[in-house]
Amino acid sequence: MDKLLISGGIRLDGEVRISGAKNAALPLLAATLLGETPVTLTNVPQLKDITTMIQILGNMGVSVVIDEKCQVEVNANTLTTAVAPYELVRTMRASIFVLGPLLARFGEATVSLPGGCAIGSRPVDQHLKALAALGADIQVENGYVHARTKGRLKGARFVFDMVTVGGTENLLMAATLAEGTTVIENAAREPEIINLAGLLSAMGAQISGAGTDTITVQGVKALQGCTYRVIADRIETGSYLAAAAVTGGRVKTLDTDPFLLDAVLLKFRDVGALVTTGPDWIELDMQGRRPLAVNFRTAPHPGFPTDMQAQFMAVSAVSEGTSTIIETIFENRYMHVPELNRLGAKIAVDGHTAIVSGVSELQAAPVMATDLRASMSLVIAALAAKGDTLVDRIYHIDRGYERVEEKLQSLGANIRRVTGREESQ
Numbered sequence: 001m002d003k004l005l006i007s008g009g010i011r012l013d014g015e016v017r018i019s020g021a022k023n024a025a026l027p028l029l030a031a032t033l034l035g036e037t038p039v040t041l042t043n044v045p046q047l048k049d050i051t052t053m054i055q056i057l058g059n060m061g062v063s064v065v066i067d068e069k070c071q072v073e074v075n076a077n078t079l080t081t082a083v084a085p086y087e088l089v090r091t092m093r094a095s096i097f098v099l100g101p102l103l104a105r106f107g108e109a110t111v112s113l114p115g116g117c118a119i120g121s122r123p124v125d126q127h128l129k130a131l132a133a134l135g136a137d138i139q140v141e142n143g144y145v146h147a148r149t150k151g152r153l154k155g156a157r158f159v160f161d162m163v164t165v166g167g168t169e170n171l172l173m174a175a176t177l178a179e180g181t182t183v184i185e186n187a188a189r190e191p192e193i194i195n196l197a198g199l200l201s202a203m204g205a206q207i208s209g210a211g212t213d214t215i216t217v218q219g220v221k222a223l224q225g226c227t228y229r230v231i232a233d234r235i236e237t238g239s240y241l242a243a244a245a246v247t248g249g250r251v252k253t254l255d256t257d258p259f260l261l262d263a264v265l266l267k268f269r270d271v272g273a274l275v276t277t278g279p280d281w282i283e284l285d286m287q288g289r290r291p292l293a294v295n296f297r298t299a300p301h302p303g304f305p306t307d308m309q310a311q312f313m314a315v316s317a318v319s320e321g322t323s324t325i326i327e328t329i330f331e332n333r334y335m336h337v338p339e340l341n342r343l344g345a346k347i348a349v350d351g352h353t354a355i356v357s358g359v360s361e362l363q364a365a366p367v368m369a370t371d372l373r374a375s376m377s378l379v380i381a382a383l384a385a386k387g388d389t390l391v392d393r394i395y396h397i398d399r400g401y402e403r404v405e406e407k408l409q410s411l412g413a414n415i416r417r418v419t420g421r422e423e424s425q
């Protein structure tokens with residue numbers, strides 16, 4: 001199993017190109033199922049989760065062509081079976097995104113229920129309720145969701161019990177081909193929703209209100225292919241900025257969008273970083289200073305993203321003073337805390353609250369990644385820690401960070417991948 005070996009204590013300095021967003025590309029790939037003609041997505045990141053979604057499409061008989069510029073062309077007309085099997089779905093929860101488009105376009109779908117997850121129970125009840133509200137017949141049997149509709153789905157008003165990104169995306173995709181008007185209330189407002197609505201509109205869907213908590217969809221009979229770009233990854237952007245902050249360094253992130261991460265940039269300014277932005281770049285310069293402690297709580301967009309909580313906690317770990325962090329989205333998203341404490345951090349957790357007493361220095365130790373963002377928080381902390389840190393189970397990081405060690409090396413970090421083979425020698 002691959003590991004990352006990091007010799008910390010180097011101040012990062014340089015520029016890094018940000019990839020397309022995993023969490024935007026995944027629903028966009030699912031949405032290609034709705035097109036009567038091929039859809040081409042550009043700026044698709046090369047990641048394990050993207051490969052899984054492409055495998056799910058391929059397994060249904062859908063034709064997927066990937067070129068060397070990370071453009072992915074999907075032709076859903078070759079679909080032979082509307083089934084997403086457990087073997088694939090269990091490796092990635094986002095597989096559930098195919099449910100809405102399959103049902104809307106082909107009238108049926110069989111999708112395995114995603115299994116448990118390290119960061120929380122993460123049920124999909126809201127996805128199923130939303131599709132049922134459009135008239136779908138939904139049965140859950142033997143771990144599979146069987147969804148069916150006689151004729152087209154019927155537009156309806158649906159109020160989500162809680163703000164759910166994936167639930168909003170599934171309903172939005174299904175509603176595009178429904179008969180009549182669908183009104184989605186308490187909709188998620190994440191930039192990834194706006195990106196999805198942008199693709200669907202380019203395919204011919206009639207959508208208004210994406211990016212607000214009420215989205216209205218006027219159903220159409222068919223959608224066509226188009227070429228559409230995946231937005232920049234705001235979480236990857238924030239993660240490299242955190243790596244700059246923790247090492248007292250300077251990093252300029254390129255091909256990104258400052259409007260995607262207002263709440264995070266605000267907190268970086270509060271810790272004392274000099275943050276400057278342009279139309280498609282963000283630079284963070286810590287000017288060799290130690291960050292100051294700040295408090296934050298995670299919240300649905302435009303609040304502070306839960307997907308940045310672990311990485312920002314690594315910054316808090318070396319900050320001057322005590323930070324209070326409250327996680328409000330997932331019930332178990334503090335798995336990185338014991339590992340950060342192994343690196344010398346002083347973090348105590350009580351329920352949803354973490355109290356981080358900043359230390360002036362972290363020390364290297366062997367640590368283990370438990371999920372995607374937790375693994376990046378360990379890498380960030382290791383960049384600041386004295387000595388050589390070995391981060392184990394980094395397959396998690398490969399799900400969401402494209403060429404992470406190459407990108408960090410280009411910023412001056414001393415990091416390398418240790419392959420399973422090297423270890424056994």
Ligand code: EPZ
Nearest residue numbers: 023094122123124125126127164165166167307329330372
């Ligand atoms: C998306 O997950 C992201 N994944 C997550 O990113 C992110 O953490 C999350 O949104 C919150 O921003 C993708 O976009 C692929 P939710 P999603 O539905 O859609 C509860 C990462 O690190 N809920 O907004 O699954 C749920 O348990 C990942 O890249 C229900 O109870 O998240 C959670 O507590 C991890 N029933 C809350 O809502 C449902 O039917 C928000 O989840 C759906 C959700």
